[in-house]
Amino acid sequence: MERIPILRIGDLLLVSIQVDMHDRLAMTLQDDLTERIVSDRAKGVLIDISSLDLVDSFIGRMISNTAAMARVLDAQTVLVGMQPAVAITLVELGLTLPGVKTALNVEKGMVMLGKR
Protein backbone atom coordinates (compact mmCIF):
# COMPACT_ATOMS: atom_id res chain seq x y z
CA MET A 1 0.00 0.00 0.00
CA GLU A 2 1.10 3.53 -0.81
CA ARG A 3 2.49 5.36 2.23
CA ILE A 4 4.24 8.60 3.07
CA PRO A 5 7.52 7.90 4.90
CA ILE A 6 7.96 9.15 8.45
CA LEU A 7 11.56 9.84 9.53
CA ARG A 8 12.77 9.96 13.10
CA ILE A 9 15.33 12.55 14.23
CA GLY A 10 16.04 12.22 17.95
CA ASP A 11 12.68 12.59 19.65
CA LEU A 12 11.13 14.28 16.62
CA LEU A 13 9.22 12.80 13.71
CA LEU A 14 9.60 14.39 10.30
CA VAL A 15 7.16 13.97 7.44
CA SER A 16 7.75 15.59 4.11
CA ILE A 17 4.71 15.34 1.88
CA GLN A 18 5.98 15.25 -1.69
CA VAL A 19 3.05 13.75 -3.56
CA ASP A 20 -0.42 14.97 -4.44
CA MET A 21 -2.29 13.13 -1.69
CA HIS A 22 -5.63 11.52 -2.29
CA ASP A 23 -7.95 11.35 0.72
CA ARG A 24 -7.18 7.77 1.71
CA LEU A 25 -3.46 8.48 1.67
CA ALA A 26 -4.00 11.52 3.91
CA MET A 27 -5.95 9.40 6.40
CA THR A 28 -3.25 6.71 6.33
CA LEU A 29 -0.65 9.35 7.15
CA GLN A 30 -2.75 10.60 10.08
CA ASP A 31 -3.04 7.06 11.46
CA ASP A 32 0.65 6.27 10.88
CA LEU A 33 1.77 9.47 12.58
CA THR A 34 -0.30 8.94 15.72
CA GLU A 35 0.97 5.36 15.98
CA ARG A 36 4.58 6.45 15.54
CA ILE A 37 4.25 9.20 18.17
CA VAL A 38 3.43 6.49 20.69
CA SER A 39 5.81 3.75 19.49
CA ASP A 40 8.77 6.14 19.07
CA ARG A 41 7.88 8.20 22.18
CA ALA A 42 8.16 11.28 20.01
CA LYS A 43 7.87 14.72 21.57
CA GLY A 44 7.46 16.65 18.36
CA VAL A 45 6.15 16.25 14.84
CA LEU A 46 7.28 18.31 11.85
CA ILE A 47 5.05 18.23 8.80
CA ASP A 48 6.80 19.72 5.79
CA ILE A 49 4.40 20.78 3.03
CA SER A 50 6.84 22.89 1.00
CA SER A 51 6.30 20.58 -2.01
CA LEU A 52 2.51 20.77 -1.81
CA ASP A 53 0.90 23.12 -4.30
CA LEU A 54 -2.56 22.51 -2.85
CA VAL A 55 -4.08 22.13 0.59
CA ASP A 56 -7.82 21.73 0.38
CA SER A 57 -10.33 21.36 3.23
CA PHE A 58 -9.74 17.61 3.56
CA ILE A 59 -5.96 17.88 3.79
CA GLY A 60 -6.34 20.90 6.07
CA ARG A 61 -8.60 18.94 8.35
CA MET A 62 -6.17 16.03 8.39
CA ILE A 63 -3.38 18.40 9.48
CA SER A 64 -5.56 19.98 12.21
CA ASN A 65 -6.68 16.60 13.48
CA THR A 66 -3.16 15.21 13.47
CA ALA A 67 -1.96 18.17 15.53
CA ALA A 68 -4.83 17.69 18.00
CA MET A 69 -4.13 13.96 18.30
CA ALA A 70 -0.43 14.61 18.78
CA ARG A 71 -1.25 17.09 21.54
CA VAL A 72 -3.23 14.58 23.56
CA LEU A 73 -0.34 12.14 23.06
CA ASP A 74 2.04 14.72 24.57
CA ALA A 75 3.70 15.73 21.31
CA GLN A 76 3.75 19.11 19.60
CA THR A 77 3.18 19.55 15.88
CA VAL A 78 4.69 22.23 13.70
CA LEU A 79 3.57 22.66 10.11
CA VAL A 80 6.39 24.00 7.97
CA GLY A 81 7.01 25.32 4.48
CA MET A 82 3.56 26.35 3.34
CA GLN A 83 3.70 28.11 -0.04
CA PRO A 84 2.28 31.66 -0.08
CA ALA A 85 -0.31 30.84 -2.75
CA VAL A 86 -1.50 27.90 -0.63
CA ALA A 87 -1.78 30.14 2.45
CA ILE A 88 -3.85 32.73 0.55
CA THR A 89 -6.15 30.05 -0.82
CA LEU A 90 -6.58 28.29 2.53
CA VAL A 91 -7.65 31.45 4.31
CA GLU A 92 -10.04 32.40 1.52
CA LEU A 93 -11.47 28.91 1.67
CA GLY A 94 -12.16 29.54 5.35
CA LEU A 95 -9.49 27.29 6.86
CA THR A 96 -7.16 28.98 9.30
CA LEU A 97 -5.84 25.81 10.99
CA PRO A 98 -6.49 26.93 14.56
CA GLY A 99 -4.24 25.27 17.09
CA VAL A 100 -1.61 24.33 14.52
CA LYS A 101 1.80 25.87 15.05
CA THR A 102 3.65 26.90 11.91
CA ALA A 103 7.18 27.77 10.87
CA LEU A 104 8.69 28.92 7.60
CA ASN A 105 10.97 25.92 7.14
CA VAL A 106 12.12 22.66 8.72
CA GLU A 107 15.10 24.28 10.43
CA LYS A 108 12.96 26.95 12.12
CA GLY A 109 10.40 24.30 13.02
CA MET A 110 13.06 22.20 14.72
CA VAL A 111 14.23 25.22 16.73
CA MET A 112 10.64 25.83 17.76
CA LEU A 113 10.21 22.26 18.98
CA GLY A 114 13.59 22.29 20.73
CA LYS A 115 12.58 25.29 22.83
CA ARG A 116 9.58 23.72 24.45
Place this chain on the structure above:
Amino acid sequence: MNALDAEDAVRFASSLLTEPGARVTSGTTLPLHTDEHVVGVRKLVREHALALKLSLVEQTKLVTAASELARNTIKYGGGGMVLAQVLDSGLRQGLRLVFADDGPGIADISQALRDGYTSGGGMGLGLGGAKRLVDEFDIDSRSGEGTAVAIVKWKK
Protein backbone atom coordinates in the same frame (compact mmCIF):
# COMPACT_ATOMS: atom_id res chain seq x y z
CA MET B 1 -23.46 4.00 -15.05
CA ASN B 2 -23.78 7.51 -16.28
CA ALA B 3 -27.40 8.52 -15.93
CA LEU B 4 -26.51 12.15 -15.61
CA ASP B 5 -24.12 12.23 -18.50
CA ALA B 6 -21.87 14.54 -20.43
CA GLU B 7 -24.82 15.83 -22.43
CA ASP B 8 -26.62 17.04 -19.32
CA ALA B 9 -23.44 18.64 -18.08
CA VAL B 10 -22.93 20.44 -21.39
CA ARG B 11 -26.53 21.65 -21.40
CA PHE B 12 -26.12 22.94 -17.88
CA ALA B 13 -22.80 24.55 -18.72
CA SER B 14 -24.23 26.49 -21.64
CA SER B 15 -27.10 27.78 -19.50
CA LEU B 16 -24.62 29.26 -17.06
CA LEU B 17 -24.20 32.98 -17.07
CA THR B 18 -20.98 33.82 -18.85
CA GLU B 19 -19.85 36.60 -21.06
CA PRO B 20 -22.21 36.81 -24.03
CA GLY B 21 -20.66 35.29 -27.10
CA ALA B 22 -18.01 33.35 -25.22
CA ARG B 23 -17.01 30.39 -27.35
CA VAL B 24 -16.05 26.99 -26.04
CA THR B 25 -12.73 26.20 -27.67
CA SER B 26 -12.11 22.79 -26.13
CA GLY B 27 -13.67 20.33 -23.75
CA THR B 28 -12.51 17.34 -21.71
CA THR B 29 -14.46 15.04 -19.43
CA LEU B 30 -13.20 12.89 -16.58
CA PRO B 31 -15.07 10.37 -14.43
CA LEU B 32 -15.47 11.05 -10.71
CA HIS B 33 -15.85 7.93 -8.63
CA THR B 34 -12.71 7.34 -6.56
CA ASP B 35 -10.17 9.28 -4.45
CA GLU B 36 -7.69 8.93 -7.30
CA HIS B 37 -10.12 10.65 -9.66
CA VAL B 38 -9.98 13.75 -7.44
CA VAL B 39 -6.20 13.80 -7.89
CA GLY B 40 -6.75 13.41 -11.65
CA VAL B 41 -9.06 16.45 -11.67
CA ARG B 42 -6.47 18.54 -9.81
CA LYS B 43 -3.88 17.59 -12.41
CA LEU B 44 -6.16 18.36 -15.37
CA VAL B 45 -7.22 21.72 -13.92
CA ARG B 46 -3.61 22.64 -13.11
CA GLU B 47 -2.64 21.93 -16.73
CA HIS B 48 -5.45 24.13 -18.03
CA ALA B 49 -4.61 26.89 -15.53
CA LEU B 50 -0.99 26.83 -16.68
CA ALA B 51 -2.04 26.95 -20.33
CA LEU B 52 -4.22 29.98 -19.55
CA LYS B 53 -1.21 31.57 -17.84
CA LEU B 54 -3.13 32.20 -14.63
CA SER B 55 -1.02 33.61 -11.79
CA LEU B 56 0.17 31.09 -9.21
CA VAL B 57 -2.38 32.31 -6.66
CA GLU B 58 -5.24 32.09 -9.18
CA GLN B 59 -4.07 28.63 -10.26
CA THR B 60 -4.02 27.48 -6.66
CA LYS B 61 -7.50 28.88 -5.99
CA LEU B 62 -8.96 27.22 -9.07
CA VAL B 63 -7.34 23.83 -8.42
CA THR B 64 -8.46 23.96 -4.78
CA ALA B 65 -12.05 24.82 -5.75
CA ALA B 66 -12.00 21.93 -8.24
CA SER B 67 -10.70 19.57 -5.59
CA GLU B 68 -13.51 20.53 -3.18
CA LEU B 69 -16.22 20.15 -5.80
CA ALA B 70 -14.83 16.88 -7.15
CA ARG B 71 -14.86 15.44 -3.65
CA ASN B 72 -18.45 16.64 -3.11
CA THR B 73 -19.54 14.94 -6.33
CA ILE B 74 -18.12 11.64 -5.08
CA LYS B 75 -19.00 11.92 -1.40
CA TYR B 76 -22.46 13.43 -1.53
CA GLY B 77 -23.49 12.76 -5.13
CA GLY B 78 -22.35 9.14 -5.20
CA GLY B 79 -20.01 9.83 -8.11
CA GLY B 80 -20.39 11.42 -11.50
CA MET B 81 -18.20 13.34 -13.87
CA VAL B 82 -16.48 16.63 -14.51
CA LEU B 83 -16.42 18.59 -17.75
CA ALA B 84 -13.62 21.09 -18.35
CA GLN B 85 -14.10 23.71 -21.07
CA VAL B 86 -11.77 26.42 -22.26
CA LEU B 87 -13.74 29.60 -22.97
CA ASP B 88 -12.83 32.46 -25.26
CA SER B 89 -14.91 35.63 -25.22
CA GLY B 90 -12.72 37.43 -27.72
CA LEU B 91 -11.50 39.69 -24.93
CA ARG B 92 -10.38 37.12 -22.44
CA GLN B 93 -10.00 33.43 -21.88
CA GLY B 94 -11.22 31.33 -19.04
CA LEU B 95 -11.86 27.84 -17.80
CA ARG B 96 -15.29 26.48 -16.98
CA LEU B 97 -15.69 23.33 -14.92
CA VAL B 98 -18.97 21.50 -14.52
CA PHE B 99 -19.31 18.83 -11.84
CA ALA B 100 -22.33 16.63 -12.30
CA ASP B 101 -23.78 13.71 -10.38
CA ASP B 102 -27.04 11.79 -10.35
CA GLY B 103 -27.21 11.54 -6.58
CA PRO B 104 -29.94 12.54 -4.14
CA GLY B 105 -29.67 16.27 -4.86
CA ILE B 106 -29.35 19.10 -2.36
CA ALA B 107 -32.58 19.92 -0.51
CA ASP B 108 -31.60 23.43 0.58
CA ILE B 109 -28.92 25.03 -1.58
CA SER B 110 -28.58 28.25 0.42
CA GLN B 111 -28.05 26.19 3.55
CA ALA B 112 -25.49 24.02 1.75
CA LEU B 113 -23.59 27.13 0.67
CA ARG B 114 -23.30 28.41 4.21
CA ASP B 115 -19.93 27.95 5.88
CA GLY B 116 -19.98 25.34 8.57
CA TYR B 117 -22.99 23.47 7.24
CA THR B 118 -22.35 19.82 6.46
CA SER B 119 -24.63 16.88 5.94
CA GLY B 120 -21.87 14.38 6.38
CA GLY B 121 -18.73 14.64 8.42
CA GLY B 122 -16.94 17.30 6.38
CA MET B 123 -16.01 20.76 7.56
CA GLY B 124 -18.80 22.42 5.65
CA LEU B 125 -16.41 24.59 3.70
CA GLY B 126 -16.45 22.83 0.34
CA LEU B 127 -19.32 24.50 -1.50
CA GLY B 128 -19.21 28.01 -0.03
CA GLY B 129 -15.42 27.94 0.01
CA ALA B 130 -15.22 26.88 -3.63
CA LYS B 131 -17.60 29.71 -4.56
CA ARG B 132 -15.27 32.28 -2.99
CA LEU B 133 -12.28 30.96 -4.92
CA VAL B 134 -13.68 31.48 -8.44
CA ASP B 135 -15.18 34.26 -10.59
CA GLU B 136 -18.51 32.64 -11.42
CA PHE B 137 -20.46 29.96 -9.63
CA ASP B 138 -23.76 28.32 -10.39
CA ILE B 139 -25.55 25.33 -8.99
CA ASP B 140 -28.56 23.34 -10.10
CA SER B 141 -29.92 20.53 -7.99
CA ARG B 142 -33.06 18.46 -8.21
CA SER B 143 -34.25 16.17 -5.49
CA GLY B 144 -33.69 12.56 -6.51
CA GLU B 145 -32.17 13.53 -9.87
CA GLY B 146 -28.79 14.98 -9.14
CA THR B 147 -26.66 18.05 -8.80
CA ALA B 148 -24.58 20.08 -11.21
CA VAL B 149 -22.15 22.76 -10.07
CA ALA B 150 -20.41 25.02 -12.57
CA ILE B 151 -17.54 27.40 -11.94
CA VAL B 152 -15.63 29.77 -14.19
CA LYS B 153 -12.25 31.39 -13.69
CA TRP B 154 -11.21 34.11 -16.12
CA LYS B 155 -7.66 35.09 -16.98
CA LYS B 156 -7.41 38.65 -15.66
